[in-house]
Amino acid sequence: MSGGPITPQRVSIALLCVVTLVGCCGLAWWQWTRFESAAGTFQNLGYVLQWPLFGLFPAFMVWRIRRLDAQRGAEAPKTEPPVDAPTPVVTVDAVSAPVVDEDDELAVYNRYLADLNARDSR
Template sequence: MQGLFTPQRLAVGAVCLAALVVCCGLAYWQWERFSEAGGTFQNLGYVFQWPLFGLFPAFMVWRIRRLDARRKAEEAAEAAAAGAHEAAPEPVAAPSKPVVTVEPVRAPAHDDEDDELAAYNRMLAQLHARDQR
């Protein structure tokens, strides 16, 4: 198992912390500009926005780690399922001929329907039918 404080993790943590510090500094700078006589509400908006920008790298690290853990769990489950199936393989019958039936999706026509909207809906139905093949 990997150590808790690997150089890569420390570097990622340092970058996240630096981003938060820099963005909080920018928020303070915007607060100072808002407090001046010529300050606007746009500056006040940036006061709230910059800390969120600073937290975003940490959120991305958390999200990537969570997705990686989910992917590893799914791979382990697939490996376990494959191991269970290796003991007794099931016979697979080869299909003689693939049969594909696709019926176009037809929306009920309304009198108040826009012609452009109807054409768009027909195009979507055709794309859906093509994807089903």
């Protein structure tokens, strides 16, 4: 698996991974000092173990995504000529106008709005 060219995007992703790791290791150290204090609990010790894992997670995801992309590239079929899809045939049935019922409040209201629109258009 080749690394490919160094691009600004790759550099920024690498810097983000390093900053995340350094920040999370700093938080782990802070939790260690809390654990050693008189008020420290085993919850703080658990955080000491969790923070470095959180810091390594972005680097793991970058590695995993690159590995999956390489696998997809190896499995992709070699360039074959594209197959033209058949042209779909579209048929449309005639739509009949709905039956207008004078007792239908919605139909009466729509006719009222149509009349108002016609008056505004003049």
